[in-house]
Amino acid sequence: MMQLEMLWKERAGAFWNIALRYFRLIGNSSFLFTLVLTLIFGAYYYSELLKVLPETFPGVAVITIIAAFVIVRTPLRFFLSEADLVFLLPAESKLKDYFLRSLFYSFMLQAFITVVTMVILAPLYQHEMAAGTSYYIFVIAIMLLLKGLNVLMKWMELHLPAHRSVVGFVVVRTFMTMLLSYLLFVQASWVFVSLTAIGFVGVLLFVFFPLQGKYAIKWEKLLALDEKQSMKFYRTANLFTDVPKLKQSVKGRRVISSIADKILPNDTVYEKLYQKAFVRSNEYLGIYLRLLLIGLLVIVFVPGTTGKMIGAGLFIYLTATQLRTLYPHFDAHVMIKLYPLKSGQKDLAFQKMLKRLLGVQAVLFALIALVLTQSVITFFLIGLIGSVAVLVATMKKTSKP
Amino acid sequence: MTNSILEVNNLTGGYQANKPVLHDLSLNVNENEIVGLIGLNGAGKSTTIKHVLGLLDPMKGNIRVAGSTFSENKDTYRKQFSYIPETPLLYDELTLWEHLQLTALAYELDDDWQQRAEGLLKEFRMTNMKNWFPGHFSKGMRQKVMIMCAFLVQPSLYIVDEPFVGLDPIGIQSFLDTMVQMKEKGAGVLMSTHILSTAERYCDRFIILHDGVIVMSGTMTELQHEIGKPGATLDEIYIKATRSGK
Structure with missing residues (x-):
């Protein structure tokens, strides 16, 4: 019955079973109605706001900051359990597939959030730059690529031992992401865009990738991350119903x-x-x-x-x-x-x-x-x-x- | 002739670069030997253990298990030892038997593990509970599950963190007997504990840790000699070692 290959699927499946049950409860609650009302209210005033936006409003800068924030913030989900510290530790080298799946899963979830954010930003962008829809779709595709690279970089960062600071890595990652997205938003010349992109990949290969070889997987850190995220989910669900798992x-x-x-x-x-x-x-x-x-x-x-x-x-x-x-x-x-x-x-x-x-x-x-x-x-x-x-x-x- | 199965060389380590918990720590555990790791709460016992497990990377120095460090030999380093944590860590979704199964899977044990597992179940009086879910057991019973999983592996090194709390007297005796058996077969044991009277009877050597530094180490006779009090108990030695602020 037990196969390490199946482990990830089982765990993700178990989580989603619970999650779907909570989603159903949330869907049934009256809160949803209030939320929809707020959304309509928000959408209406968003379009009104665009009409009266002054010429001097730094629209592209705002878009860049919001997009970069969504792309750089990369919470990863591993579905680990405390007992893994004892039982899976000796099998760490056999768990490559498990961690790859986790990364892909985290990417898919955040790709969704990225697309939603970009769609919300679209009217503002059209207002600022008057670019065609096809160009914007291209930009979204590149944003997804950036998201993927950020997922990989974050995973490498998580290998850092407690005594090495992560700040430098996050700064580099944030800077590169902001620069590249800004160049794309202002439709800068291809030369700049490709040079920055090459720089980005170089940083990934030569600054981030070596961390994985050098350091062990930080199980306790990953566990803490997982815990934080599932608590966030349960806390949200707790707004609608009693969640016994909530610590x-x-x-x-x-x-x-x-x-x-x-x-x-x-x-x-x-x-x-x-x-x-x-x-x-x-x-x-x-x-x-x-x-x-x-x-x-x-x-x-x-x-x-x-x-x-x-x-x-x-x-x-x-x-x-x-x-x-x-x-x-x-x-x-x-x-x-x-x-x-x-x-x-x-x-x-x-x-x-x-x-x-x-x-x-x-x-x-x-x-x-x-x-x-x-x-x-x-x-x-x-x-x-x-x-x-x-x-x-x-x-x-x-x-x- | 002694063969070190675990070697910690000049280890400086901890959680923050500017605040290391362990300072230049060196110790070793040989084959056929039980070493007691003793210290107050916060002395650095658990941090030492985390470094040995490869959960933390050393800031300075290195740790060798069977001759190689974790980064030299990621695939087999952790197969050399099994670990009994201070608090039992179990899966709610697995039965007792499935925990043993998972251990066999993780350590890639040969098929004869099932016989050994049955033997351990009997020794620890858990045969009846084979298909129960240990998530709901008492602390002592969950501790027994951890102990059985560790012994099932029969590694060359055991890393044991405070194993006695919550165990009933028969459980404690079974644990000690099995541990001595494993030691006689050649295994080394690093055991952290506060139950000094038991440690005194079963450990061959002691390492007394205080504020991340080894203040004393050696056999009972050596320790007694060092404080100049032949016949002193481990409690006396320990209190003396940690009070004198050496």
Whole structure:
């Protein structure tokens, strides 16, 4: 039954089985609806924004930076398990095929992301350079090639021992990728493009490839990477449903924590626990801040009071949906159930914190609109829609007990 | 005549270039010998073991197993030894027997491994659990799975990291007996442990590690002589060696 050749397929298959189940749950949730709404909203204002973009806007530079970021950032997935440290270690030299498959798999996933990004950037690019579609498709093909080279380079980098810094390699890789994509975007002369491409391949062959021969595979590093990525996936899935596999990651965050002690509800057991979990555990704080920031940007950039109002309402509602996963955070804790607490304290505490957090969001949204438009009416309108959104979002019954 | 199966020469190593954990470490394990690697938490025992396994690359110095370093001989270096980790690392998806199978596959063992495996199952009283999933076993039973997998290989070197925690007394005895058997057949053993009374009885030599440096090493008699206290126990020697801040 057991063959090393089959190992990769089995493991990738097992992961995708679980992943598909979660995808189905995500597809069924109401969050998807909000997301589609946000997308339509975004697409509409993206085209509006292009119309009013000033001549001086450095479009190609922005495209280069976004494209290079997507191409250089290369998370690899290996489907390793901790027990491999004992059982597969002696077979490392027989696992070439296993690692090649992992690299190809990672490439395919990221090729998809690269294409999507490039398609999103297409209108901006047409706006800037007015190049033909066929040229842009050619550019996308080269971007995919660059992605492939970056996957290989990243794999070589992962061989570096702990005492050798990876920074130099990443800088070289980033620089080469940016240079080549920039030359392509501005439709530079063939001579420059081919010279840079040759340089790129040279760097791969003479700087990156030797690492593989020199150093052993860093199993512990690969394991940590895998762990990080699957946790990211489970954390995302956890926004829609309970994920038992999710390990908690906890960060101290001393300053924010002491601020939260003062501004968030902190008087009962559950208030204290929720407040601490929000600040320190998993991604809750990150999600909240990210949505707050994007929401602020939307209100700044979207023209017209109606657009701003829709944006404010949407982002408050979105934040509420995401934070609701905090509610069952302590359900698996046995000790809390033994504490002599009043019934209903949990729900009360959660609602209170949610209201406080969303309220802060609404106030900030309204304030920035006031500063921007100097119009008290806009301030009140956004404040109003914000309060309504907060009420609607916190009224909804918190999920099953 | 002694033959070194493991040789660590002037090893400086660790996780960060400017903060090495191990400083100029030299040690060896011979055939027919059990060497105890002893030190406080954080002394560098596990880092030493990771370097020997080839999970970390040395910053300076080298490590030879059966005469060659990992980079000289990537294909066979790791087949020379088996490793028992401090915490049992097992696959949730595999049964006990399949773990043994996987070991045989990874080390490319000859077909007679099945008989040896049955023998080990009996010795460690696990025959009944052959088709169970050890992911749900107690810590001691999972440790037994790791021990059986390591002994199944019959390599020339065993690298053992704190094997006793969680094992029941019979399990401990079975482990020690098998280890002595392997030693008598010619294997070398590098064993890190905190259970000093057991180490004292079974190890031929000791290496006391403190803050990444070897502070003392030798046989019991040599160590007793060094602290000038004949008849001292390993506990006394150890406390003296690490307290004096040598």
